[in-house]
Amino acid sequence: MARTVKTKTCKNCHACHLLYTMFWLEFSVILKHYCTQHKRLTKITDYCDDWQKKRVEYDLSKERFDAAEENIKYVLDHIPED
Secondary structure (H helix, E strand, O other), rough: OOOOOOOOOOOHHHOOOEEEEEEOOOEEEEEEEEOOOOOOEEEHHHHHOOOEOOOOOOOOOOOHHHHHHHHHHHHHOOOOOO
16 A cells, blocks of 8 residues: 655645635635745745644634524524524
């Protein structure tokens, strides 16, 4: 079985984030990333010595769940009943 090797590019760096643009009524991805480490736009194929492995971060705080419950109640209150 072949082993895949990840290259350390901006595409898979934790400090780089996708940029989106709004075109008419929908969002689309720009093929550039914003590097929070260097505070500049980068191409997805760029790389640097400050590369960081992506970390999955979850916000499981009580405040976030309370806000989600309030939003759901708001939506349910504003849906017309047939």
